Amino acid sequence: MTECCAVLDLRQYTLLPGQRDALVDLFDEAFVEGQEVEGMHICGQFRDLDDPDRFVWLRGFTDLEARAKALNGFYYGPVWKARGGEANATMLDSDNALLLKPIELGPGFPALDAPRPPIGATEVPGSVVAGAVYHRRTVDDGFVEFFTDQLAPALAGTGAVLTATFETLDAENNFPALPLRDETVFVWLATFPSDSAYAEHRRLLAGSRVWQTKLLPELTCRSTTAPQLLRLRPTARSQFR
Template sequence: MMESVQHLKDYQVVEFRRYVTAGGELAHFVKYFDAYFPEAFEQLGAMVFGQFTERGRPNRFTWLRGFHDINARPIVNAAFYYGPLWKEHRIKVNAILPDSDNVMLLRPLHPEHGISVLPAVDPVTEERGAQGIVVAQIFAVKKGSEEDFAKQAEAAFDAYRIEGVHPAGVLVSLDVPNNFPQLPIRTDGPFLVWLGVVRDEATLDRRLAPILASAERSLVTGGLLRGAPERVVMDPTPRSRLRWLAGAGAGVSP
């Protein structure tokens, strides 16, 4: 299963992109995104790791885009946003996307353990589309405490390794100038983000959620955060690569 994506690896720059869609337009935006954009970025040498709707936020769409390095970011983005595909669809897409500026620029905590790329959803064998639940924990870290907090966090994340949960990545802020200023990025970091894929509701509610809550309380008491952690629970769109895929662990993060 994973052999088909062995060439899709080593993405050292990750954008964590959280959009607000116009009222009642989230389902339409999901269809546009799934239909038009993932393969376009892959052809340009970037990667759409996965795309999701956020639970409890009916107008929120989140996706993860990867680049091999920071120098590839402006090259890929220029090719896409000045290219024919975006030119064809941008008017109708932008009309239902009032806010696309909530973007964290990140990198893998450990270069050798980035977000693994799962095979694309197979329309023949996965007729129901992407399954599972994706969870992100976002920690706003005090500047200067990034290394110490990462050590504390990694120790806490060990408890997340339970049956029915695939770790999908640990990301930290990439503190570099925005080299494609047409697309804003947040400057209020640093952040550390844990990503995981959960098999089903029962695993999330009964097993993982209590562990997440305990880790959040513990990490807050360490005094290295600027505020309470944010936990984002997301449903993959039908074509999201990042999903529950039996037999294929979603990541190799520590």
């Protein structure tokens, strides 16, 4: 899987009120193939279920050199020139972006040739892609081992189908026209077949003595601030669902 996603951007856009559906429609129509033709992999795009004005998406690259080439090709190319103004008109902030590298990509993470509904598809999946962004102190803090050995089994035991884990790629931003957040993070993503399955997962975590008295306090100690919890609905054309 790293042949398409050794480098990833996790991007979260804050939109003008009521503009998310317009951006989703534009993105699914013009910006999926429009970016992939330049050498990117649009892994997934989502509505944030806890913020009606947030759009979240992931794109992958084979390496940093490919990232610079692909972003230059797209943002100075014909598709963005023709449609970029429409996208920018929906946004309040597009600078919430993280540069990541994969730790593990499970079988549920979309490959380049994963099925994607055609342009014009409107049926939105009922699944939930959920996860968290944990804010760390350093890259050598043992967080990856803590997650793998302790947090991941607890999450899986409450119904989370872990799909991918990532951490910060410590590298200079090679496309400075798009700013990146300067921080060290760990990110996990998991899938749930329905809203009720996700709600049951949260209920089980809340009732877990191990999670509440051991894992959550240690997680708090290892983090510099409260995590960002993600609860996302794939768009009609998202491969990641």
